[in-house]
Amino acid sequence: MTxxxxxxxxxxxxxxxxxxxxxxxxxxxxxxxxxxxQYRILSYLYHHGPDSMGGLAECQNVTLPTMTKxxxxxxxxxxxxxxxxxxxxxxxxxxxxxxGEAMFQDIRDRMQARLTTIIATMTADExxxxxxxxxxxxxxxxxxxxxxxxxxxxxxxxxxx
Amino acid sequence: MTxxxxxxxxxxxxxxxxxxxxxxxxxxxxxxxxxxxQYRILSYLYHHGPDSMGGLAECQNVTLPTMTKxxxxxxxxxxxxxxxxxxxxxxxxxxxxxxGEAMFQDIRDRMQARLTTIIATMTADExxxxxxxxxxxxxxxxxxxxxxxxxxxxxxxxxxx
DNA sequence: GCAGAATACTTAGCTAAGCTAATTATATGC
DNA sequence: GCATATAATTAGCTTAGCTAAGTATTCTGC
Numbered sequence: 001m002t003x004x005x006x007x008x009x010x011x012x013x014x015x016x017x018x019x020x021x022x023x024x025x026x027x028x029x030x031x032x033x034x035x036x037x038q039y040r041i042l043s044y045l046y047h048h049g050p051d052s053m054g055g056l057a058e059c060q061n062v063t064l065p066t067m068t069k070x071x072x073x074x075x076x077x078x079x080x081x082x083x084x085x086x087x088x089x090x091x092x093x094x095x096x097x098x099x100g101e102a103m104f105q106d107i108r109d110r111m112q113a114r115l116t117t118i119i120a121t122m123t124a125d126e127x128x129x130x131x132x133x134x135x136x137x138x139x140x141x142x143x144x145x146x147x148x149x150x151x152x153x154x155x156x157x158x159x160x161x
Numbered sequence: 162m163t164x165x166x167x168x169x170x171x172x173x174x175x176x177x178x179x180x181x182x183x184x185x186x187x188x189x190x191x192x193x194x195x196x197x198x199q200y201r202i203l204s205y206l207y208h209h210g211p212d213s214m215g216g217l218a219e220c221q222n223v224t225l226p227t228m229t230k231x232x233x234x235x236x237x238x239x240x241x242x243x244x245x246x247x248x249x250x251x252x253x254x255x256x257x258x259x260x261g262e263a264m265f266q267d268i269r270d271r272m273q274a275r276l277t278t279i280i281a282t283m284t285a286d287e288x289x290x291x292x293x294x295x296x297x298x299x300x301x302x303x304x305x306x307x308x309x310x311x312x313x314x315x316x317x318x319x320x321x322x
Numbered sequence: 323g324c325a326g327a328a329t330a331c332t333t334a335g336c337t338a339a340g341c342t343a344a345t346t347a348t349a350t351g352c
Numbered sequence: 353g354c355a356t357a358t359a360a361t362t363a364g365c366t367t368a369g370c371t372a373a374g375t376a377t378t379c380t381g382c
Contacts, residue, residue, distance in 0.1 A: 010292060011276060012183070012204070012269075014299045015176050016197055020222045021302060022173070023340085035367065036177055043173070053331060061181045066369055068332060073367085090330040090377045108173075115172060118305045119298070126297035133291025134171045136283045141178055144279045184369085196338065214360060227340055229361060234338080251348045251359040 025114050026107065037062075037070050039111075042079065042096065042104040050095035052085070061145065079103055186275050187268065198223075198231050200272075203240065203257065203265040211256035213246070222306065240264055 023036055040060060045051065051059075057067040071094060074080040079100035085091035096104065119127055184197055201221060206212065212220075218228040232255060235241040240261035246252035257265065280288055 010295045010299070011179065012200075012272060014295050014302070015179055015183075016201055017222065017299070017302055018172065018176055019180055021305075022176075027341090037368065039173075040177055054329090061178060062368085063370065064331060065333080065371085070368070088330085088378070092331065111173060118301045121301045121304060122297045126294060129290040130294025130298055131171060133287060133294040134175045136287035137280070137291055138171070138175045138178070140279045140282045141175070141182060143282060144182075181369095188370090198339065215358090223339085224341065225360060226342085226362080231339070249349075249359080253360065 021118075022111065022115075025111060034073075038074055039104075039107055041070065041074060041094075042100060043108070045080070045094060045096045046101065046104045050083075050093050052091050052093055054091075056094065074100070182275075182279075183272065186272060195234075199235055200265075200268055202231065202235060202255075203261060204269070206241070206255060206257045207262065207265045211244075211254050213252045213254055215252070217255065235261070 019036065026034060026036060026039055037060070041056060044056065044059060053064060053067050053071065056071070057064045060067065062070075071080060071082075075082055078097055080094050081097050083093045083095065085093050119130070122130070180197065187196060187200055198221070202217060205217065205220060214225060214228055214232065217232070218225045221228065223231075232241060232243075236243055239258055241255050242258050244254045244256065246254050280291070283291070
């Protein structure tokens, strides 16, 4: 029954190490695309379609200035396009370019291939447990995030007034 | 049978988000101790006892210059002590000061309390799965790390000649 | 319908983490 | 004892993250 406490310690041990692995692999991927935050932006736009700076910042849980800067790098490399929203010209919409889409697919395939070789050394049961555990944990994280915003405890202001 | 592939995607979604949570909490913790890499150094020395710059850099999977800099911040704050090794005066040994030990315990307790409230919203089965999955995954990661070093595929040179 | 408040984003300026390349200091080996 | 190897540091760069302040647009209220 100490599994929540144990989980906490295990998360603190495991996640940073895994992130270092991923960061390293991303840099190796033919040099260009680079970093985990950049990859996450490509991934989000790929799966959810175009979104605004604010929308991206919120879902990635970073501030707007941080998002502005990270996006700028991707735009410079021609992986994203900026477009002023027609309905509200304060809003900047971001979308993947064809290059950005191809780049995302390429990186994702490499990353998954790499992770897959690591995960393949685990038993089927362990893989199942990991997938199940992570799915539940991600849900729990997002609930916590939403709740903090609602109670004003969070780090960034709520989007809808 | 797609669970390894699914795991890979899930890891890419979940870990960075969880890291952002932890990073945020660490900064909030009465301001001082700061960041995930710093916390990891305190944690390692707490659990494994004093170690050298090289030893720390290797186990944390960063380069020596990175470790030098991060450690310097902790030494400045009086959380770590440097000591030249008597047997090999090139080697710098790091150990926790009493302050460092107290700081580690304090941070760890806060982090675990925080994570525990998140994890508590998961079912007992999910918690169990997460703990099991992460334990196995950490093992798999470390095997991969060791193997890469052995085959010279890795990023940093092997320690033992 | 325009002044003032609110919103979306950017700019400026900082800190920390990460890297590589080059130095310094100590150990080892022939 | 000189050449080479090893442990750590320094220098110099990039990216990510933050806050505070500025700009441009939209909304509100009278």
